[in-house]
């Protein structure tokens with residue numbers, strides 16, 4: 001059965017953790033979906049982990065659409081969400097509707113994620129949800145603001161924590177179906193999670209969120225540099241290197257093909 005936003009909300013009530021991972025192409029998406037990942041995010045972090053950029057800022061809406069289309073073709077069960085990239089939605093509500101509309105029309109995915117909880121973005125998100133586009137929020141560390149925030153943990157001072165809490169409430173009222181909480185103190189994430197009727201998905205936000213998300217390239221050990229909160233469950237760099245060496249050896253020794 002396909003996962004819906006309503007299902008995610010039910011899982012929050014049932015205290016059944018929501019398993020989320022990122023994906024960037026058909027093959028990875030198919031594997032994750034068959035492993036019963038609930039929510040698959042076409043994250044703009046692919047700009048860094050897959051395309052080799054220094055930040056997430058350079059990736060374009062056309063590139064995100066290209067990746068999201070491939071991911072969608074690999075998925076049968078999971079809910080698929082696509083990040084709107086830097087400057088494809090911040091200019092105006094009209095721009096956001098146009099970009100989100102293109103993602104839904106051209107890829108098949110069912111929802112978009114926008115970074116930020118400041119008043120203008122809350123207004124834009126309210127407009128998107130009003131016209132029937134499911135939106136996921138993303139607050140705390142928002143990597144598209146790297147030049148202002150760096151990659152430091154957010155919400156450390158009481159003032160900052162209060163602001164993030166209020167952003168979470170505002171986004172929920174604007175109709176988001178879920179919110180990513182990135183790199184904030186565990187206690188703050190727990191307070192937000194308890195207050196909101198919608199599920200929180202944490203990354204570097206402690207274990208009291210309604211679900212967790214990890215960049216799949218980090219989980220697989222494909223990235224050379226990882227955030228302090230990421231975890232690798234396998235070292236694919238090592239495994240791939242070994243396989244390539246085995247292949248090279250057999251070719252050199254004329255043992256492949258037989």
Ligand SMILES: Nc1nc(=O)c2c([nH]1)NC[C@@H]1CN(c3ccc(C(=O)N[C@@H](CCC(=O)O)C(=O)O)cc3)CN21
Pocket residue numbers: 045048049056143150151152153183215217218223225226227228230
């Ligand atoms: N592979 C990958 N995994 C991610 O989780 C991820 C990306 N890429 N790209 C987009 C953002 C960037 N993220 C990051 C990257 C680095 C830190 C990090 O190193 N933080 C340190 C130092 C911060 C500093 O002072 O610059 C920390 O201690 O918080 C955190 C989050 C999370 N996201």
Ligand SMILES: CC(C)C(=O)C(=O)O
Pocket residue numbers: 022041042043044045046083138180182203213214215
């Ligand atoms: C880490 C998740 C939340 C993300 O936004 C991304 O991968 O781009």
Ligand SMILES: [Mg+2]
Pocket residue numbers: 043044045083
């Ligand atoms: Mg992102």
